[in-house]
Amino acid sequence: MNQTSNLSGSNLPMAKPTTISLFFSDTGGGHRSAVEAIQAAVEQLCKERGTKKPVKVVIDNVAENSHPINRKFVQFYNYLLRHNQAMMKYYYAFIEAVKPNDSEIAWRFTKPYLESKLRSIDPDLTVSVHPMCNQYLARCLKETGLNKQSKLVTVVTDPNGDFWSGWASLDSDLTVAPNDLSKKRLMDLGVRENRIKVIGMPIHPDFRNPPTSSKEEFRHNLGLTRDLPTICINAGWAGGGNMMEVYKALHSVTRPVQVIFLCGHNQELYATMKREARRSPIPTAVLPFHDRLADVMAASDLMVTKAGGLTTFEAIARRLPMAIDTITDPMPQELGTAQILVAEGLGQRVNKPSDIVTIAENMVLREEFAAQPLPQNHQLDRVDAVFEIAETLLQMAGVEFLPVGAAGAAMESGESVASRPSSI
Numbered sequence: 001m002n003q004t005s006n007l008s009g010s011n012l013p014m015a016k017p018t019t020i021s022l023f024f025s026d027t028g029g030g031h032r033s034a035v036e037a038i039q040a041a042v043e044q045l046c047k048e049r050g051t052k053k054p055v056k057v058v059i060d061n062v063a064e065n066s067h068p069i070n071r072k073f074v075q076f077y078n079y080l081l082r083h084n085q086a087m088m089k090y091y092y093a094f095i096e097a098v099k100p101n102d103s104e105i106a107w108r109f110t111k112p113y114l115e116s117k118l119r120s121i122d123p124d125l126t127v128s129v130h131p132m133c134n135q136y137l138a139r140c141l142k143e144t145g146l147n148k149q150s151k152l153v154t155v156v157t158d159p160n161g162d163f164w165s166g167w168a169s170l171d172s173d174l175t176v177a178p179n180d181l182s183k184k185r186l187m188d189l190g191v192r193e194n195r196i197k198v199i200g201m202p203i204h205p206d207f208r209n210p211p212t213s214s215k216e217e218f219r220h221n222l223g224l225t226r227d228l229p230t231i232c233i234n235a236g237w238a239g240g241g242n243m244m245e246v247y248k249a250l251h252s253v254t255r256p257v258q259v260i261f262l263c264g265h266n267q268e269l270y271a272t273m274k275r276e277a278r279r280s281p282i283p284t285a286v287l288p289f290h291d292r293l294a295d296v297m298a299a300s301d302l303m304v305t306k307a308g309g310l311t312t313f314e315a316i317a318r319r320l321p322m323a324i325d326t327i328t329d330p331m332p333q334e335l336g337t338a339q340i341l342v343a344e345g346l347g348q349r350v351n352k353p354s355d356i357v358t359i360a361e362n363m364v365l366r367e368e369f370a371a372q373p374l375p376q377n378h379q380l381d382r383v384d385a386v387f388e389i390a391e392t393l394l395q396m397a398g399v400e401f402l403p404v405g406a407a408g409a410a411m412e413s414g415e416s417v418a419s420r421p422s423s424i
Helices: 030-049 062-066 068-083 085-098 104-121 134-144 180-188 215-221 243-252 267-279 293-298 309-317 332-343 355-362 366-370 385-396 406-412
Strands: 002-007 018-024 055-061 125-128 151-155 174-177 196-198 230-234 258-262 284-287 302-305 322-325 347-350
Touching (some): 018 030, 018 062, 018 104, 030 055, 030 309, 030 385, 055 062, 062 104, 068 104, 125 134, 125 385, 174 180, 180 196, 215 293, 243 258, 243 267, 243 322, 243 355, 258 293, 267 284, 293 309, 302 355, 309 332, 322 332, 322 355, 347 355
Parallel strands (some): 018 055, 125 151, 151 174, 174 196, 230 258, 258 284, 302 322, 322 347
16 A cells, blocks of 8 residues: 655645655554554654645555565465464564564565665655564665755654563664653663654544534444444454354353444454344444444443554553453563553453453443543653644654644645645
């Protein structure tokens, strides 16, 4: 996937835009979510404040686009997410041992695509939002000479101290870390402290903004009761984990509840869950991948999920309590996240399917949970961090904002300040 958005804060249609390139891979859905969050925040800042010259954002899922072998690694990762999460720890250990992102052979078959892509984008700033992209991007920028005009920034999306060593790119000009734990891990891996900036997780503004419909209306449109406590069971982008077993265990809950079951990109799970829901005594709406997760969360009172960094921090931003699936040992890069969430009172462990019964019996409505302040430890309260991330990237790209008040005047006079994304 290649996507661009063109943002203009001034009346200079012929000016060469400042180009920010965001690179990621669809290993799960978190990296794409982070990229889309950054893109949305950049767009919003440019629209609200205006820029002296146009700004263009280009995004690319570079790993799977670069070579069929890399694509196979991505597909295998997602296969394990869907069908055998217990094997993920061995995949993690294999990648950590082999380090394909440092492999000379892998570089040779990745280089042609990456070099062509970077030359065509001609970026003013290059941003990596994936641990398998950093080293290749740094090397390509250097070998093409583009590092003279484009700095490299890494945005880490694993908010703990046990993540992939590939996140540590010694050649990145800046690494944006989610919290103190990730900063320590980066420094332990050799990244200099003066090249690390702790900001927070890049969560899409939608998770802080009001939903597009009320929770009552959203539930009603799914065929559910407007005012019944609602549990969202989220099988993730890939549609895996132990969610079917957790759903069946809910049959033992005595209080009235209803369920929104998200199957992600797993058609087999979707078909199976549709059949299961028809037999279940629990009112259930079964959905495939849903691109308005912020609205789903706003209509829910509890979310059952694995400990993925982006999804769990999106739930924090939505003030939605969590039940964390730990029936299968969490992946190494997610175990620390689960521990943080439980320790800070934002989630409860589901070590066996029947654990969900007690959690559901005692759950409070989301509004009551949302009235409590967020913990400040490990940047958990920085649910707006994406705007500081976006502003940091714009500054590093050399973007100059209009004087205060100028952007509003331009909008009132009818000048176009931003255009929406378009696919190419």
